[in-house]
Amino acid sequence: MSEIFSFATLRRLVDQWITEGRHVAGPRLVNDRLLYGWLESAGQLTLDGEARPRNSIKEFLFPRHEKLYGYKLGRKRVELTEVAPLVDEQIVIAARPCDAALGPILDHVFNWDYADATYNRRRELTTLVTLACQSYDAQCFCTSVGSGPDDPRGSDVMLYALDEGILEIRCLTEKGRRLFAGQTEPSDLEAQVGAGPEIRFDLDKVGEFLEGGFEDAQWPEMARRCLGCGACAYTCPTCHCFDIVDEGAGGQGVRARNWDACQFGMFTLHAAGHNPRSQQAQRQRQRIYHKFRVYPQKFGTLLCTGCGNCTRNCPVGLGVRPVLSAISRSSTK
Amino acid sequence: MNANIYQPDLMEVVQVRQQTADVKSVRIRFRDEERARAFSFRVGQFGIFSAFGAGESPFNLCSSSNWQDFIEFCFRRTGRVTEALWNIDEGDIVGFRGPYGNAYPMDKWRGKNLIFIGGGIAMPPIRCAIWYALENRDQYGQITIVYGARKVGDLVFQNELDRWAEYDNVRVVTCVDPGGESPDWKGEIGFVPTVVQQADISAENAVALVIGPPIMIQFTLPVLSKIGLGDSDIYTSLENRMKCGVGKCGRCNCGPAYVCKEGPVFTLEQIKKLPKDF
Numbered sequence: 001m002s003e004i005f006s007f008a009t010l011r012r013l014v015d016q017w018i019t020e021g022r023h024v025a026g027p028r029l030v031n032d033r034l035l036y037g038w039l040e041s042a043g044q045l046t047l048d049g050e051a052r053p054r055n056s057i058k059e060f061l062f063p064r065h066e067k068l069y070g071y072k073l074g075r076k077r078v079e080l081t082e083v084a085p086l087v088d089e090q091i092v093i094a095a096r097p098c099d100a101a102l103g104p105i106l107d108h109v110f111n112w113d114y115a116d117a118t119y120n121r122r123r124e125l126t127t128l129v130t131l132a133c134q135s136y137d138a139q140c141f142c143t144s145v146g147s148g149p150d151d152p153r154g155s156d157v158m159l160y161a162l163d164e165g166i167l168e169i170r171c172l173t174e175k176g177r178r179l180f181a182g183q184t185e186p187s188d189l190e191a192q193v194g195a196g197p198e199i200r201f202d203l204d205k206v207g208e209f210l211e212g213g214f215e216d217a218q219w220p221e222m223a224r225r226c227l228g229c230g231a232c233a234y235t236c237p238t239c240h241c242f243d244i245v246d247e248g249a250g251g252q253g254v255r256a257r258n259w260d261a262c263q264f265g266m267f268t269l270h271a272a273g274h275n276p277r278s279q280q281a282q283r284q285r286q287r288i289y290h291k292f293r294v295y296p297q298k299f300g301t302l303l304c305t306g307c308g309n310c311t312r313n314c315p316v317g318l319g320v321r322p323v324l325s326a327i328s329r330s331s332t333k
Numbered sequence: 334m335n336a337n338i339y340q341p342d343l344m345e346v347v348q349v350r351q352q353t354a355d356v357k358s359v360r361i362r363f364r365d366e367e368r369a370r371a372f373s374f375r376v377g378q379f380g381i382f383s384a385f386g387a388g389e390s391p392f393n394l395c396s397s398s399n400w401q402d403f404i405e406f407c408f409r410r411t412g413r414v415t416e417a418l419w420n421i422d423e424g425d426i427v428g429f430r431g432p433y434g435n436a437y438p439m440d441k442w443r444g445k446n447l448i449f450i451g452g453g454i455a456m457p458p459i460r461c462a463i464w465y466a467l468e469n470r471d472q473y474g475q476i477t478i479v480y481g482a483r484k485v486g487d488l489v490f491q492n493e494l495d496r497w498a499e500y501d502n503v504r505v506v507t508c509v510d511p512g513g514e515s516p517d518w519k520g521e522i523g524f525v526p527t528v529v530q531q532a533d534i535s536a537e538n539a540v541a542l543v544i545g546p547p548i549m550i551q552f553t554l555p556v557l558s559k560i561g562l563g564d565s566d567i568y569t570s571l572e573n574r575m576k577c578g579v580g581k582c583g584r585c586n587c588g589p590a591y592v593c594k595e596g597p598v599f600t601l602e603q604i605k606k607l608p609k610d611f
Contacts, residue, residue, distance in 0.1 A: 244388070255339070
């Protein structure tokens, strides 16, 4: 037995949630390109077309610009003002599994020792409704990093598209059950899930290479065409590096955190001029090491979901999959 | 816990002292008495200091952890935040969060002879340990301090160098690069590694703390190995760029080690196991 409901019901629910004042985000077309964004109405929700949006749901949990607190300067005095805490519920609808997984992955770094209250608050207030994948493109590689087209990791609800506007629904958490209570009906239809994209590289071989490959001559070669634009990091579900800056004028402003990227030359530049990663090859290497060695060693999970956005958005065809494929091939020697 | 880990305490500037042409040290104290009483740190730890409107930067807490009335930091005027800090006066307000990172293992060093080697602006992070050791004088053996700078005017905490030399069993060796001496300079002339080599320092029952520019550290470490110090007896403090200080912003890592969390203090033994990413 399964539970099903119609796409029409989903659209009605989305409109209802929006009317109730909840923030609903999902894939929508922006200038003919599929991107996750806040929905103004259910009509914008786009469930077909490209394999996945070009951005990630990261920005709903970890916004690209976030005020940490405000400051007001006076003569010999400073007043700090708190930013009003987030109170509205958020629903992300039709996230892909490779997006939904970011929560359980990033929970580690945002909570080891010091708990990041705003991140945790957003996590609590967000319900993730994930749409299992039926199509893939040449950049998808979830199956190469131990995931797959209906991996439920991080999701509150899994949706599976059946024929003729019907969706199978599996509510995985209490949050998810609350959202869809009374809206579904029992059925004997069950979704068939494909095997997902073909395996693109051997993760074990990658691990072996990284163990001793920090100084490997391949890094400069692989990074040669990197422009250092940071598109990989900005569209990655799990890249979480940030900068903290003061933004203001006239004696008042906010201290904010903004997304940053390890591909930028200034990222590690010391005040005295020394830069541990002065070359692009070192920065490319850092991105791969952070995702496939440092983070797993520290937190027991890869910092990659196999979404392929790094390559999909790369102007020169770099990103995790091509680099790890090359590494995987080279270590079969 | 709902506390905002990025929000600093407001601190009142109680003293600003110009150390060199471009270095100042600043003493600050908590505005909130309760916070002041609850606060403690260990020498070697660092803080993130704010000049509101300009931003924040990490600096070592260069005061001794025994000092109750204030904490102190020291900076070189070199960028946006330090330019703003350069212009603060007594009574102004700055921000502080911390203490962060690990510390010098002052307990483990008990009973040992201590060798402190610093270059230029790296004296402040050593100074806190020197004062701590002097304030617990009976717990530590011979103390040798080698401090060098490019020129005489670049030596920070110059007045304290003389005070340290007055303690029993403390030897202070100062040096400046050739050409950096003044007519009345009484210290050594030469680079720190050479001066260390010629200073006839005993490695017996000793640990060394070496902090300075990468080039100084690179050439001083072999000298210390040569006189017989083991890799686990040589300590340094890495100074990678940081933003958050609490292991989140993702830029200070040196391979698997987040300098803000597992560091900034590392032994040479630990550093040799890290990838060359600093």
